[in-house]
Amino acid sequence: MTAVCAADVKDAATPSAEVKKNSSERSGVEHRLSSGTSVKASVKKKELQKVTSVKGSAAEQVTVTGSHIVRNGFSSPTPVTVLGHEDIAAQVPANISDLVNQLPAVTQGSTSATSSGFLSSGLAGINSVNLRGLGANRTLILIDGQRSVPSSITGLVDVNTIPQNLVERVEVVTGGASAQYGSDAVGGVVNFVLNKKFSGVKLSANTGFTTYADDPNYTLNATMGKTFLNGKLHVLLDAQYYQQFGVDTIDRSWNDSGYFQINNPAYTATNGQPQRLVGSGFGPSTYTSGGLISSGPLAGTYFGAPGQTGQLKYGVRSAASSPYMIGGDTEETLKGHVGTNSLTPSEERISVFNRTSYDISEHTEIFGQFSWNKYIGSSYYQQTPSTGVTINRDNAYLNRDYSQVASQMAAAGLNSFNMGTSNAGFPVPGSDVSRQVFRYVGGMNGKFKFAGNNWHWDWYYQYGRTLDDIRLKNTWNVSRMALAQDAVMHNGQIMCRSTISNPGNGCVPIDRLGTSGPSAAALNYIYGGQTGQPAREQVLQQHVASFDIGGDMFHLPGGNAAIAMGGDWRRESVSGYVNSAYQSGWQYGNFLANKGSYNVKEGYVELDLPVLKGVDINGAGRYTDYSTSGSVETWKTGATYAPIQDIKFRGTYSHDIRAPNLNELYAAGTSLNNTVVLPANSPVPGSQPFTQIRTGNTSLSPETSNTWTVGTVLSPRFLPGFMASVDYYSINISNAIGTVTGQNAVDFCYSGGTAWCNNIHYSNGVLQSILLQPFNFASQKERGLDIEASYRFRLAKIWKKLPGTFSVHGEITHYISNTVDNNVYPINYAGVNGGSLSGDYSAPKWNYRISSFYKVDNYTFNLVARGFSSGVYGNDYVQCTTNCPVSTPQHRTINNNHIKGAVYFDTSIAYDFTAYNHPVRATFVMNNMLNSKPVLIGSGPDGNNVPAFAQTNESLYNYLGRVFRVAVTANF
Numbered sequence: 001m002t003a004v005c006a007a008d009v010k011d012a013a014t015p016s017a018e019v020k021k022n023s024s025e026r027s028g029v030e031h032r033l034s035s036g037t038s039v040k041a042s043v044k045k046k047e048l049q050k051v052t053s054v055k056g057s058a059a060e061q062v063t064v065t066g067s068h069i070v071r072n073g074f075s076s077p078t079p080v081t082v083l084g085h086e087d088i089a090a091q092v093p094a095n096i097s098d099l100v101n102q103l104p105a106v107t108q109g110s111t112s113a114t115s116s117g118f119l120s121s122g123l124a125g126i127n128s129v130n131l132r133g134l135g136a137n138r139t140l141i142l143i144d145g146q147r148s149v150p151s152s153i154t155g156l157v158d159v160n161t162i163p164q165n166l167v168e169r170v171e172v173v174t175g176g177a178s179a180q181y182g183s184d185a186v187g188g189v190v191n192f193v194l195n196k197k198f199s200g201v202k203l204s205a206n207t208g209f210t211t212y213a214d215d216p217n218y219t220l221n222a223t224m225g226k227t228f229l230n231g232k233l234h235v236l237l238d239a240q241y242y243q244q245f246g247v248d249t250i251d252r253s254w255n256d257s258g259y260f261q262i263n264n265p266a267y268t269a270t271n272g273q274p275q276r277l278v279g280s281g282f283g284p285s286t287y288t289s290g291g292l293i294s295s296g297p298l299a300g301t302y303f304g305a306p307g308q309t310g311q312l313k314y315g316v317r318s319a320a321s322s323p324y325m326i327g328g329d330t331e332e333t334l335k336g337h338v339g340t341n342s343l344t345p346s347e348e349r350i351s352v353f354n355r356t357s358y359d360i361s362e363h364t365e366i367f368g369q370f371s372w373n374k375y376i377g378s379s380y381y382q383q384t385p386s387t388g389v390t391i392n393r394d395n396a397y398l399n400r401d402y403s404q405v406a407s408q409m410a411a412a413g414l415n416s417f418n419m420g421t422s423n424a425g426f427p428v429p430g431s432d433v434s435r436q437v438f439r440y441v442g443g444m445n446g447k448f449k450f451a452g453n454n455w456h457w458d459w460y461y462q463y464g465r466t467l468d469d470i471r472l473k474n475t476w477n478v479s480r481m482a483l484a485q486d487a488v489m490h491n492g493q494i495m496c497r498s499t500i501s502n503p504g505n506g507c508v509p510i511d512r513l514g515t516s517g518p519s520a521a522a523l524n525y526i527y528g529g530q531t532g533q534p535a536r537e538q539v540l541q542q543h544v545a546s547f548d549i550g551g552d553m554f555h556l557p558g559g560n561a562a563i564a565m566g567g568d569w570r571r572e573s574v575s576g577y578v579n580s581a582y583q584s585g586w587q588y589g590n591f592l593a594n595k596g597s598y599n600v601k602e603g604y605v606e607l608d609l610p611v612l613k614g615v616d617i618n619g620a621g622r623y624t625d626y627s628t629s630g631s632v633e634t635w636k637t638g639a640t641y642a643p644i645q646d647i648k649f650r651g652t653y654s655h656d657i658r659a660p661n662l663n664e665l666y667a668a669g670t671s672l673n674n675t676v677v678l679p680a681n682s683p684v685p686g687s688q689p690f691t692q693i694r695t696g697n698t699s700l701s702p703e704t705s706n707t708w709t710v711g712t713v714l715s716p717r718f719l720p721g722f723m724a725s726v727d728y729y730s731i732n733i734s735n736a737i738g739t740v741t742g743q744n745a746v747d748f749c750y751s752g753g754t755a756w757c758n759n760i761h762y763s764n765g766v767l768q769s770i771l772l773q774p775f776n777f778a779s780q781k782e783r784g785l786d787i788e789a790s791y792r793f794r795l796a797k798i799w800k801k802l803p804g805t806f807s808v809h810g811e812i813t814h815y816i817s818n819t820v821d822n823n824v825y826p827i828n829y830a831g832v833n834g835g836s837l838s839g840d841y842s843a844p845k846w847n848y849r850i851s852s853f854y855k856v857d858n859y860t861f862n863l864v865a866r867g868f869s870s871g872v873y874g875n876d877y878v879q880c881t882t883n884c885p886v887s888t889p890q891h892r893t894i895n896n897n898h899i900k901g902a903v904y905f906d907t908s909i910a911y912d913f914t915a916y917n918h919p920v921r922a923t924f925v926m927n928n929m930l931n932s933k934p935v936l937i938g939s940g941p942d943g944n945n946v947p948a949f950a951q952t953n954e955s956l957y958n959y960l961g962r963v964f965r966v967a968v969t970a971n972f
Contacts, residue, residue, distance in 0.1 A: 080173050136840060286420040495509055
């Protein structure tokens with residue numbers, strides 16, 4: 001990896017003074033890092049050749065700045081990190097997002113594996129990037145400086161819609177950048193720069209699999225670039241096919257120890273014990289795979305194969321710990337449910353990209369661009385437990401297969417019993433997702449002279465369209481299930497009770513007792529029969545028009561003053577269709593069609609003023625008008641000071657915004673079944689099922705953020721090839737948009753936040769539903785430190801007989817604090833390693849990635865060490881085992897608040913050779929070479945579905961094990 005610290009780029013053998021040229025010597029070499037703006041490198045062509053000639057380091061080094069106006073690195077205040085082509089080639093990732101998400105400044109980015117269950121929001125299968133732990137929707141994704149159509153209603157761009165084989169480098173601008181790039185750039189910008197001038201033919205193939213011989217995948221790529229008409233016409237084509245076969249269950253031994261977080265069954269406010277317990281040997285107490293009678297004189301009776309029953313040995317439990325117990329027959333209660341979520345989904349991706357450009361003149365280019373991406377993904381959510389299933393004494397399957405239990409019911413005077421079951425023999429619910437993303441771009445750019453100075457202009461129009469199709473599988477219709485499970489014997493046949501009075505209702509009886517499973521006909525009936533499974537079709541559209549112009553103005557003591565200015569117009573919309581039969585009454589799904597749109601008009605100006613030699617001031621301002629919430633202003637100012645060429649000081653201060661996305665504004669409302677743990681002062685304490693309802697809020701206003709950074713860059717002349725930077729940052733988000741969880745709403749309500757109680761609805765003393773809606777209610781404050789260092793040298797400097805070149809680059813991010821205040825109590829997520837318990841905002845305190853390269857002759861060796869520090873479940877938790885203070889929602893007591901960190905080693909070897917007079921590269925990669933197992937993390941304490949999922953943080957820890965990849969690339 002190459003860190004370009006605010007574009008501080010310097011050849012190891014080239015002193016800084018050779019790179020630091022007057023801006024009038026610009027060559028016109030273009031890098032697009034802004035919304036349609038051509039960015040000029042402030043070096044002559046020969047100096048740029050010196051800069052980019054460094055091979056064997058993590059990447060070819062390039063000049064970038066994260067600004068519409070680009071000076072050399074010593075005149076830009078904004079830190080930029082570059083993930084270069086060599087790093088991408090060394091790892092040959094199946095998904096480029098897998099590599100981007102290794103950056104220390106990136107936390108909790110979702111992958112197709114971790115997002116497979118997010119069906120209502122349309123996130124299933126999407127690979128996103130989350131800078132700074134501020135939430136993925138606060139990171140702006142650009143392609144060659146241009147926006148791309150979102151892949152979901154939440155505004156996220158699927159990184160895998162970007163033509164991976166053409167990615168030349170990935171530029172990461174950390175910190176607020178809304179003044180330069182617009183909304184969503186609160187956390188920063190990730191810009192994927194494509195090699196638009198590729199010439200020739202490149203064919204590549206790679207394949208990968210784990211050390212357990214599962215999760216096989218392969219990728220085929222073909223790229224062609226050809227110039228016609230004496231170099232004026234350039235045509236670029238790229239195509240990719242990717243397939244992953246997936247792993248349908250969590251087939252890993254580390255997931256089998258019953259490691260959860262539960263409410264301590266022995267806890268009272270006065271006995272000094274912790275309220276929460278984390279550890280192994282825990283398990284559900286309310287269900288078994290074939291059914292467990294949950295109350296009454298037959299409580300504890302569970303059903304096995306026909307004619308076989310058992311008496312469950314309960315562990316330590318209470319109403320507070322429900323649905324969990326400590327010890328007992330946890331192996332029986334976990335059977336058929338634990339690990340039933342997909343470890344990885346089955347996937348297919350097809351991508352086609354074309355860019356055609358024509359030079360109208362020496363200084364003017366016109367271009368058209370088209371891309372099409374199709375994603376097909378299939379995954380399994382979980383084998384869903386059911387509690388409160390009523391079985392009547394005259395149930396036909398009960399009397400046929402378990403007559404002894406029916407006799408016991410008769411003796412006890414029971415007409416029915418309630419049971420919990422994880423539905424042995426039922427197929428696991430899941431989803432099939434199909435998503436197509438179309439993107440069309442057309443535009444022109446050019447250069448001209450104005451008052452003797454170099455100027456450039458650029459405009460483009462983009463239309464993007466996402467077609468999203470989600471179809472559930474193996475989810476039942478609730479009313480049909482209720483009819484089918486009430487099965488009785490009538491005239492010598494088993495039938496639904498409802499069919500006796502209504503012979504034509506088509507009901508097929510279902511056997512919910514035991515482990516043999518129901519008939520295919522019964523499953524077909526509860527799954528909808530000819531009406532099929534719940535489905536939703538959704539269309540996202542984005543229109544963008546952008547124009548930019550800029551160049552040098554007048555001379556100042558430090559160089560030429562420069563200006564850039566432009567305007568953008570954008571329209572986002574969502575529409576969809578859901579059959580009325582699928583809008584309610586299902587175990588999962590219950591989709592409603594989302595519909596809404598908004599438009600944005602904005603203009604910006606940016607100035608760069610080199611007021612003195614070594615002193616540069618940069619400023620930008622943007623005026624934005626939203627059709628939904630009115631106008632806002634964003635701005636940014638920064639400065640650099642280089643007293644000598646070995647050291648530079650830099651700093652920025654910005655005012656940024658993020659406007660509500662389509663989902664936050666227009667979500668029509670989705671519902672799903674969930675559980676929460678109600679406290680003792682609620683109407684019905686303990687674990688309770690409820691319907692969770694999510695809707696949008698058209699009254700939302702943009703959230704605002706103030707960000708400042710200060711840092712220094714060292715490039716000592718006495719140590720050629722070495723560079724280091726240290727930057728401190730502080731981000732303060734106000735009026736933040738957020739949605740609490742159902743458990744949060746309960747905790748807030750019953751701990752004094754009475755306003756939250758309005759969202760919790762009961763009927764006849766039974767919890768019915770909890771309404772969750774986004775609103776501007778929170779603030780978020782984050783502070784951190786970025787440290788980067790790189791060093792490159794020829795080994796001959798150590799001993800002249802040593803061949804080759806060695807380079808090393810390291811990045812460290814220290815999250816000092818990341819505090820979200822929801823107006824009830826603040827929560828600091830820095831150092832929280834707890835996965836789904838902590839959401840998008842959590843990150844370990846220390847994150848690092850160190851990449852080293854050794855290049856000798858035709859071989860390139862790469863070794864990467866990456867990892868993070870240990871953390872906690874919650875910074876506000878109190879760890880204790882005895883003499884604990886009283887536990888509160890803000891300061892919960894827990895027996896173990898420690899989560900270990902991890903370090904992973906990745907290695908690769910590449911060999912360059914010639915075959916039939918054409919260059920070929922073969923690469924072998926081994927990730928997680930020590931096969932380190934993930935640290936177990938106790939999920940819970942609420943939710944019957946918890947055992948189905950991996951008991952670790954899949955966004956943080958390596959959960960696949962050692963992974964091998966082999967790749968071959970040939971150029972013609």
